Amino acid sequence: MVQTKNIRISVFGEIDSGKSTLVLQYVQSQFVEEIDHHIQDIYTKRTEIDNEIYQIDILDVLDSDYGFDTRTEEMIADSDAAILVYSVLSERSFNSLIMKGVRVCSLLKHKDIPIILVGTKTDLEDLRQISANEGTQMAQEMGCVGFLECSAKTRYNVDQVFETTVRKVLSQREAEQKLPKEPATNSQEVETNPDQSQQEPSQQSIKPQAREIVLDRSAGPIKTTQNTDRCCIIV
Numbered sequence: 297m298v299q300t301k302n303i304r305i306s307v308f309g310e311i312d313s314g315k316s317t318l319v320l321q322y323v324q325s326q327f328v329e330e331i332d333h334h335i336q337d338i339y340t341k342r343t344e345i346d347n348e349i350y351q352i353d354i355l356d357v358l359d360s361d362y363g364f365d366t367r368t369e370e371m372i373a374d375s376d377a378a379i380l381v382y383s384v385l386s387e388r389s390f391n392s393l394i395m396k397g398v399r400v401c402s403l404l405k406h407k408d409i410p411i412i413l414v415g416t417k418t419d420l421e422d423l424r425q426i427s428a429n430e431g432t433q434m435a436q437e438m439g440c441v442g443f444l445e446c447s448a449k450t451r452y453n454v455d456q457v458f459e460t461t462v463r464k465v466l467s468q469r470e471a472e473q474k475l476p477k478e479p480a481t482n483s484q485e486v487e488t489n490p491d492q493s494q495q496e497p498s499q500q501s502i503k504p505q506a507r508e509i510v511l512d513r514s515a516g517p518i519k520t521t522q523n524t525d526r527c528c529i530i531v
């Protein structure tokens with residue numbers, strides 16, 4: 297009997313950024329135009345990645361400024377990976393991610409899981425507000441282990457978003473088993489969208505301190521200060 301591995305992924309992002317559409321396109325292979333913004337759901341997909349069968353449970357987290365209920369907090373804390381989604385058409389959804397990243401990490405407490413940054417809606421290129429370079433830079437600043445752009449409408453890179461996430465979970469687990477005392481951040485790299493390889497090197501090492509400063513996992517008060525053109529979070 298083929299053994300199925302289970303991977304739990306939580307998807308975060310501002311309302312209207314395109315989270316649910318992205319998840320549904322991956323799980324059901326369809327672009328659903330109207331999805332209730334007030335629904336939080338878990339979607340499951342059984343799929344083969346690199347000759348292994350996985351059951352991927354995806355929690356489409358309902359965006360909230362007021363925190364999450366206990367059950368949601370438990371499910372987030374139980375995640376193997378997190379995907380932070382913004383719309384490349386919306387500066388607001390992009391800028392809101394730092395705060396969301398901090399909140400996610402505080403819920404994860406000391407658990408170090410891979411976080412992937414995803415810019416979606418690339419099919420509406422004429423309306424783009426956030427360049428791929430800005431996405432790459434944000435991924436580095438936040439200590440994300442991967443960055444991709446995609447379109448749920450055309451299905452561009454949709455499978456890659458989730459497959460990359462699964463591979464990052466596996467490689468991090470493997471690294472932890474081999475080097476239990478090595479901080480995972482030292483070996484993490486940011487992947488850029490293959491289409492943008494002209495603008496950025498395809499692999500870049502992350503500033504080891506970035507994740508510690510911006511996304512400290514320890515519980516405690518979160519303070520925000522202004523730094524250059526973007527909000528800098530000090531936990």
Ligand SMILES: Nc1nc2c(ncn2[C@@H]2O[C@H](COP(=O)(O)OP(=O)(O)O)[C@@H](O)[C@H]2O)c(=O)[nH]1
Pocket residue numbers: 309310311312313314315316317318328329330331332333416417418419420446447448449450
């Ligand atoms: N053109 C285009 N529209 C998208 C894409 N992804 C989502 N949308 C639209 O963006 C709106 C918000 O999407 P939704 O998934 O509900 O956002 P959520 O609130 O983050 O879950 C909906 O009208 C979607 O049809 C995309 O890749 N391309």
Ligand SMILES: [Mg+2]
Pocket residue numbers: 315316317331332333334335356
């Ligand atoms: Mg939604």
